[in-house]
Amino acid sequence: xAGQTLYDKLWHSHLVEQREDGSALIxxxxxxxxxxxxxQAFEGLRLAGRAPWRRDANLAVPDHNxxxxxxxxxxxxxxxxxxxxxxxxxxxxxxxxxFELVKFDINDVxxxxxxVVGPEQGATLPGMTVVCGDSHTxxxxxxxxxxxxxxxxEVEHALATxxxxxxxxxxxxxxxxxxLQAGVSAKDVALAIIGKIGTAGGTGYAIEFGGQVVRDMSMxxxxxxxxxxxxAGARMGMVAVDDTTLEYVQGRPYAPQxxxxxxxxxxxxxxxxxxxxxxxxxxxLQGEDIKPQVTWGTSPExxxxxxxxxxxxxxxxxxxxxxxxxxxxxxMGLEAGSSISAIRPDRVxxxxxTNSRIEDLRAAAEVVRGHRVASSIKQALVVPGSGEVKKxxxxxxxxxxxxxxxxxxxxxxxxxxxxxxxxxxxAGEHCASTSNRNFEGRQGFGGRTHLVSPAxxxxxxxxxxxxxxRNWEGAGQ
Amino acid sequence: MKAFTVHExxxxxxxxxxxxxxxxxxxQFLKSIKRSGFGPNLFDxxxxxDEGQPGQDCxxxxxNQDFPLNFPRYQGASILLARENFGCGSSREHAPxxxxxxxxxxxxxxxxxxxxxxxxxxxxxxxxVLSEEQVEQLFAEMYAQEGYALTVDLQEQxxxxxxxxxxxxxxxxxxxxxxxxxxxxxxxxxxxxDAIRAYEEKWRQQSxxxxxxxx
Numbered sequence: 001x002a003g004q005t006l007y008d009k010l011w012h013s014h015l016v017e018q019r020e021d022g023s024a025l026i027x028x029x030x031x032x033x034x035x036x037x038x039x040q041a042f043e044g045l046r047l048a049g050r051a052p053w054r055r056d057a058n059l060a061v062p063d064h065n066x067x068x069x070x071x072x073x074x075x076x077x078x079x080x081x082x083x084x085x086x087x088x089x090x091x092x093x094x095x096x097x098x099f100e101l102v103k104f105d106i107n108d109v110x111x112x113x114x115x116v117v118g119p120e121q122g123a124t125l126p127g128m129t130v131v132c133g134d135s136h137t138x139x140x141x142x143x144x145x146x147x148x149x150x151x152x153x154e155v156e157h158a159l160a161t162x163x164x165x166x167x168x169x170x171x172x173x174x175x176x177x178x179x180l181q182a183g184v185s186a187k188d189v190a191l192a193i194i195g196k197i198g199t200a201g202g203t204g205y206a207i208e209f210g211g212q213v214v215r216d217m218s219m220x221x222x223x224x225x226x227x228x229x230x231x232a233g234a235r236m237g238m239v240a241v242d243d244t245t246l247e248y249v250q251g252r253p254y255a256p257q258x259x260x261x262x263x264x265x266x267x268x269x270x271x272x273x274x275x276x277x278x279x280x281x282x283x284x285l286q287g288e289d290i291k292p293q294v295t296w297g298t299s300p301e302x303x304x305x306x307x308x309x310x311x312x313x314x315x316x317x318x319x320x321x322x323x324x325x326x327x328x329x330x331x332m333g334l335e336a337g338s339s340i341s342a343i344r345p346d347r348v349x350x351x352x353x354t355n356s357r358i359e360d361l362r363a364a365a366e367v368v369r370g371h372r373v374a375s376s377i378k379q380a381l382v383v384p385g386s387g388e389v390k391k392x393x394x395x396x397x398x399x400x401x402x403x404x405x406x407x408x409x410x411x412x413x414x415x416x417x418x419x420x421x422x423x424x425x426x427a428g429e430h431c432a433s434t435s436n437r438n439f440e441g442r443q444g445f446g447g448r449t450h451l452v453s454p455a456x457x458x459x460x461x462x463x464x465x466x467x468x469x470r471n472w473e474g475a476g477q
Numbered sequence: 478m479k480a481f482t483v484h485e486x487x488x489x490x491x492x493x494x495x496x497x498x499x500x501x502x503x504x505q506f507l508k509s510i511k512r513s514g515f516g517p518n519l520f521d522x523x524x525x526x527d528e529g530q531p532g533q534d535c536x537x538x539x540x541n542q543d544f545p546l547n548f549p550r551y552q553g554a555s556i557l558l559a560r561e562n563f564g565c566g567s568s569r570e571h572a573p574x575x576x577x578x579x580x581x582x583x584x585x586x587x588x589x590x591x592x593x594x595x596x597x598x599x600x601x602x603x604x605x606v607l608s609e610e611q612v613e614q615l616f617a618e619m620y621a622q623e624g625y626a627l628t629v630d631l632q633e634q635x636x637x638x639x640x641x642x643x644x645x646x647x648x649x650x651x652x653x654x655x656x657x658x659x660x661x662x663x664x665x666x667x668x669x670x671d672a673i674r675a676y677e678e679k680w681r682q683q684s685x686x687x688x689x690x691x692x
Contacts, residue, residue, distance in 0.1 A: 021650035022649055029687050036507050037570070039510035040570075043511075056688065056689050058691070134567075149568035151570035153596065153599035154599070200495070204591065255686075267684065418567075441499060441500070446528075
């Protein structure tokens, strides 16, 4: 019998029962909860008179709706100006109180974007099954966990039964060999993969990321990579456990300690694909070939290297594809055949569950240090992923670097990634954004998003247009 | 959940690939704490010319007359014809809630994004995968004939066109059964509570660090 993949191992260790009809009951170790996709689930529990199966399996934190301006934030939930957002955050508070679940309050230093908070607190660990009503739950796979987004009905199901009804996915290995060039980051790798396999390339698969480039990545980089699995169509992405993983996890508040740590580590050492494991699909990239990436269109697969030229619909044969490119160019207000470096962002957003960790902020700060944001940029926002990230960044003086460059240093939250709070694009505005989705209207009605790495966003902020950060003076790792 | 057995209805087009859930229901409407009432904001940015706000009465808003769902011929449609990778992006279940609330019971496409596909079944909406050629044919026939209606039979797993052509489709047995009977997943799973407890006890012995840390 062939060996098992990491996904196979995680699946089998959580299998409560396999059914003849092909469905399976999978045990859930951790559910992360935020304010947007949970109220209807709690309401369902209430209507059915059900209680959470295991309270200690859940951790809640508000992130999507929270204001990021210090003035508005300082007053806590009651001071959220948008009454609809305020009600949603209040509802999370009330539900957690009623059902006795642990929750970080809006101004708790541990508050932040749920996918930054989980690993940071040791609330998500290697070998776990992790779910959350948010598609970027794939992030936690970076720890060697089986983690994926779910809908609200499944949030309720996991709360009530500690399980989900699942079908096993196929296995895909994405191997990135070699080394990355200086100035190229995990975000560029993620976008290059999506450019190669498309936004539906991973549909039906669980992706494992491997190869020397991934082994060399920090945990922050691996989280960025796994975070964007969903943009390649895969609900889950994961990376094998190694010393980098263990060093990251050790000492986190909810991580095991002492003798329990030793026991956990010996179990976690097995969390990798066996040498003879079989994958249903294998995709390979060469690290040295990956350039800084910039999306030009309205789907993450509409991506080019920074020295690229926009496609011409006249040269595309497939009718659906031709229509999509035509529509995207029109929405983005861009000309076929023009160059990426000619695009001039109106706003810059550094943040989101993809790129708001300390390493991301360091990379951006390194680029802007000693520079000023170009006068054509209306706003450059830096939104740390959590209170802990913010504290760390401030202890390193990064906040001052950003502020001196003319950027805004904000309180943690999802912010302009999806613009559910006050941080949003105006119609027709271009944004250099470190977030994960460039869909129409994603960052604001009529807004035009260009997905890039933190270093590329910072460089665009200073230059006023997209530039190759590999050529930036002082750029490097 | 509403059961789904046989459904006959007018088909309407969403004729573009990679329709994401942000497009199906934009984020400002996700602030609701209810499950219902999302229908008027389905495809909000395509349907209307202005920017929609939560809680707003949509009846007076300017309609985008170029958007097919606003055409008189597609009024009352309950089957959506779509293209590849429909429902990609965010896991928001508000997307099937909005489709269902608008009146769609069935979506036919060459492929769906995984999370959206799964969410549909929890809400009495049947996503059907047909081949690209079959979907293309249905689009062509729909465009050619006003009032074009399809019959979808989940029991028999087939789509019936007005000319009597039969297009069989696959759906996995568990999801089919739940939808046919309108079953509540949670109730079904709780019937297996003993098996869950037995697994949990074994897992706790094996991985005690996964229990009790958050309190």
